[in-house]
Amino acid sequence: MEQGHPLQVYYQESALIQDLILELYDVKVSEDFQKYFNIFNQLTTIEKRFKRKENQLFPYLEKHHWNGPSQGMWSFHDVLREQIKLLHKHNETKDVEKITENLPYLLEGIKRLMLIEDQKLFPNAMRLLTKEDWEEFYEGDEEIGWMLKEKPAPFPNKDSKYIHPSEDLTDRTQRFSIENTFHYDEGYMTPEQVNLLLRFLPVDITYVDENDKVIFYNRGEDRVFARSKGIIGREVRFCHPPKSVDMVLRILEEFKAGNKDSAEFWFNFKGRIIHIRYFAIRDKNKTYKGVIEMSQDITEIQKLEGQKRLLDWD
Known part of the structure; x- marks a missing residue:
């Protein structure tokens, strides 16, 4: 197995887990x-190990028609998560008796999981996945992280400059049709899918370009503030009431200068609580490319208490 191979990293983590x-x-x-x-x-x-398996390893196994880990092993992860959560509560109160009682269940569960990994998951993954599959892992693994103190070296180890995903033209076999799609940072979508995504987002979005012109807004069913196609191409200063325009202009000024990257406000509007956020948009060279304004009615969100983890449709 090559140095830095994703499975080698998993085995390095396994050794650490055994020691702990x-x-x-x-x-x-x-x-x-x-x-x-x-x-x-x-x-x-x-x-981090659980998330890498669930979001990286399992999808590639599904690509090769092995769906078992995505169901059985993911459920095993969730059981261990609940045990960790319970121990966190006992740790907060330093309940030594409860910790001593529950800790062995977690440790034995992790040992059983690693036995299944060693006997079935990793050998089958090595057999099913291609060299090209494994070479695509590093960037996604890095986003999630590892248990190891030192970050693993890139795999495969190539002396080549970083290629931004939007500029990566490498031909890869996808598990879905990419006809009529554009390649975004993470994935492919058709213009129709992008439009549907923006339309159904539960927030109002307005995009103002680097020249302070409104170039886009999403047309949702229940907008917080009315918008019409007449604002497209309009200077943003003319899209706000006089009492708030100075504040908007200051936000733009600070964003352009690089002093700030976000601003937010919340207030009552027609009996509803509205949350507004502004985010500076910058390209990979940190050049200012405009601002996104996001508005959301958070009245019902503010009323949430406790937890809701089950579907209540029936």
Whole structure:
């Protein structure tokens, strides 16, 4: 296996996890809570490993028609997440009795998971995935992160300059048709799909270019503020009431100067609570390319309490 191969990194993490599990079995929580707490927190970075598997490895296995890990193993991850969450609560109150009672369930569960990885997941992944598949992993893995203290070297190790995804013209086999699509930073969409996405976003978006001209707004069903096609090409200063235009112009000035990147406001409007955010848009060279204004009615969102984790359609 080549140096830096994604599976090699998984095995390096496995060795780290085994060491942490042994340390947690040895530490006496009642005598040295801080030592236990530090080791436990290091073990909980296993979440990065879970996410890499779920968002990187599993999709590639699905591409090769093996869907089992996306169902069974992902559920196993969620069980371990719940156990970690429970232990976090006991750690907050330093409930040594509850920690001592529940910790072994987590550790044994992780050991069983790694046994399945070693016996089935990783060998099958090595058999099914192509060299080209593995070479596409690094960028996505890097976005999620690793458990290791030192960041793994890029794989494959090539002395070539970085190519922005929008400029990457490498021909790759996709799992869906890319006919009539454009290649965005992450994925492909047709103009129709982009339009539908923007139309159904639950926020109002207005895009003002670097020349302070309105060049786009999304046409949702329930806009917070009315918009019409007449504003396209209009200077943004004329799209706001006189009492707020000075503030808008200052935001643009600070964005252009590079002093600020965002601004936000919230207020009551016709009995609803409205949240407005402005974001500076910059290209990869940090050159100012305009501003996006996002407006959202957050009245119902502010009323949310507790949790809702189940579907209540029935």
